[in-house]
């Protein structure tokens with residue numbers, strides 16, 4: 001456990017998001033829950049604990065520093081964030097652990113995934129983590145300041161399915177592998193990509209980037 005904690009803290013440091021021992025332990029408790037539920041429910045295809053630590057925790061942690069920078073531009077006010085097609089809570093649950101003043105909602109069409117997120121919120125005492133069992137395009141609720149997604153859909157589909165859930169001035173933060181030029185090229189003209197950030201996830205030999213988008217002002 002403490003070797004995992006050290007690995008997680010060292011990785012977070014490299015990612016520009018230093019985390020405390022307590023936060024690392026909470027993330028490892030989340031990972032343990034994910035492993036336990038995965039024996040019954042198919043929440044993730046990655047089952048090796050070390051691979052889960054890298055491909056799920058560190059990969060999700062890589063968005064924290066960019067999200068912090070974005071929030072600094074908003075005056076650090078509390079925000080509402082929607083994680084679309086959240087599955088086992090990636091990256092939503094990780095964001096909820098590290099940013100208590102971000103109200104995170106995870107939405108997924110699969111009921112057992114929403115049930116798992118509720119369990120995570122209860123067991124890890126995360127009042128800022130909510131779950132919705134729904135198709136995102138059918139959600140009717142107050143809008144969000146940031147909409148994020150990992151391994152959910154093409155950028156065009158993400159935008160099409162979630163646009164009505166964006167608050168004024170809000171944006172999308174999409175996690176992608178290789179720079180998705182072909183996907184960017186098929187975005188509607190009234191959506192602008194205002195920032196593309198390359199991410200380097202420790203111990204992960206794969207490309208990662210973050211695509212920031214917002215409705216274009218025309």
Ligand SMILES: C[S@@+](CC[C@H](N)C(=O)[O-])C[C@H]1O[C@@H](n2cnc3c(N)ncnc32)[C@H](O)[C@@H]1O
Nearest residue numbers: 085086087090107108109110135136150151152
């Ligand atoms: C490949 S998984 C990714 C899960 C998680 N984000 C991750 O990175 O591990 C995609 C998820 O999107 C969900 N999904 C697909 N279409 C959806 C929709 N229209 N609304 C909400 N969730 C959806 C699926 O049930 C699935 O859990």
